[in-house]
Amino acid sequence: MKDSIISLLQKVPMPGEKISIVEAQIIHEILEHNNELTIQLHLPQKYEKFQQALAPTIQDVIKRELGYTGTILVPITIIKANKSKEPGGISKVKQVIAVASGKGGVGKSTVSVNLALSLAKLGYSVGLLDAYIFGPSIPKMLHAEGETPSMKKIENKEFIIPLEKHGITFLSIGFFIKDSDALAWRGPMAGNVLKQLIVDTDWGELDIMVIDMPPGTSDIQLTICQTIELSGAVMVSTPQDVAVIDVVRGIDFFQKEHIEVPILGIVENMAWFTPAELPDNKYYIFGKGGVQTLAQETNIPFLGHIPIVQSIREGGDAGNPIVLQNSLAGTYFIDIAEKIAQNIQD
Structure with missing residues (x-):
């Protein structure tokens, strides 16, 4: 199940970038339990403005492409600029x-x-x-x-x-x-x-x-x-x-x-x-x-x-x-x- 989700999310573009959300490395954890799927995102500060759009996009893709009928949760944690692993900025x-x-x-x-x-x-x-x-x-x-x-x-x-x-x-x-x-x-x-x-x-x-x-x-x-x-x-x-x-x-x-x-x-x-x-x-x-x-x-x-x-x-x-x-x-x-x-x- 996890591999199928990751493969599917490879097709979801990262807003403002030319890479997928998988390549952007914002997916922190994927858990499935009792017909409830949780996809935890760790979002660098620079992508904060996209957080409201990401959750429904991911939920829609999984329901449509995988036919998942359970609950899909997409909690998002914003990673502050000095705790990010992104290049540049104040990460160092x-x-x-x-x-x-x-x-x-x-x-x-x-x-x-x-x-x-x-x-x-x-x-x-x-x-x-x-x-x-x-x-x-x-x-x-x-x-x-x-x-x-x-x-x-x-x-x-x-x-x-x-x-x-x-x-x-x-x-x-x-x-x-x-x-x-x-x-x-x-x-x-x-x-x-x-x-x-x-x-x-x-x-x-x-x-x-x-x-x-x-x-x-x-x-x-x-x-x-x-x-x-x-x-x-x-x-x-x-x-x-x-x-x-x-x-x-x-x-x-x-x-x-x-x-x-x-x-x-x-x-x-x-x-x-x-x-x-x-x-x-x-x-x-x-x-x-x-x-x-x-x-x-x-x-x-x-x-x-x-x-x-x-x-x-x-x-x-x-x-x-x-x-x-x-x-x-x-x-x-x-x-x-x-x-x-x-x-x-x-």
């Missing part, structure tokens, strides 16, 4: 970390860039994905504006090749649009483009991928969590109450059922201001200790403070992140990177 990426916030303007991209560079300094092979489709900033922060990623063919399919600089690979929608372009896209279109940056890009072998997430808890965040099995999320907030309230919502998002991403810790950015001429003084412009208090209340690791330092801002604007400058300010990010690396290994 060991750990994926999302850097997130509940609100914009808290310095999340600054943390993402400097965290990726810090992890590279610690000896890890690192990739950085700019998932902020509507406000990409990674090209500017890495002084890569105007550069264009190349393409590479793997097994008759074209893949984007990320750019490489300062020991990390990185990619952003910003490399495919003009700086002045506003993307007036609805959520599904933005999600599809983001998936291309993940599964249609050859990220190669990486120890860690850092994803600079957009603020909030909406379509893009859901797309990331559905496409990738995240090792954990790093939350970024400033100390004031209005930012802390939103990071609480961000934490709740990652802890929801069917998402369930571990929170690796919280970073308090813009913790205090220290003027260059008064290096021992600390001015708590946005309040004091709000994020650290939240970490204690939620039993989430507190990863550290990052002060308001002019050189951090200048480094981001100039495409020369502070971690590359071997300054005191850069050590804040190195310390945080060490804690995160330890957390994902435990």
Whole structure:
């Protein structure tokens, strides 16, 4: 019976491909018991959009060609991009970390860039994905504006090749649009483009991928969590109450059922201001200790403070992140990177 089914399914084309569903290796298991036939499919993320069509197609073929009169079940499991055996994509990426916030303007991209560079300094092979489709900033922060990623063919399919600089690979929608372009896209279109940056890009072998997430808890965040099995999320907030309230919502998002991403810790950015001429003084412009208090209340690791330092801002604007400058300010990010690396290994 099993051999007959496999032979029959050799004739069923894989949607979007020139091979059968058998050759696509999506059939995980075939079981027949008590007049009930179960054909379990393991579907790579890139084929997710075809899952509703596959089940009835398989059921119809088996009933029509084999005359099977019992119940035919076709359960489908979506294999996330970093657990797939497909060529290209992020199948060779060991750990994926999302850097997130509940609100914009808290310095999340600054943390993402400097965290990726810090992890590279610690000896890890690192990739950085700019998932902020509507406000990409990674090209500017890495002084890569105007550069264009190349393409590479793997097994008759074209893949984007990320750019490489300062020991990390990185990619952003910003490399495919003009700086002045506003993307007036609805959520599904933005999600599809983001998936291309993940599964249609050859990220190669990486120890860690850092994803600079957009603020909030909406379509893009859901797309990331559905496409990738995240090792954990790093939350970024400033100390004031209005930012802390939103990071609480961000934490709740990652802890929801069917998402369930571990929170690796919280970073308090813009913790205090220290003027260059008064290096021992600390001015708590946005309040004091709000994020650290939240970490204690939620039993989430507190990863550290990052002060308001002019050189951090200048480094981001100039495409020369502070971690590359071997300054005191850069050590804040190195310390945080060490804690995160330890957390994902435990």
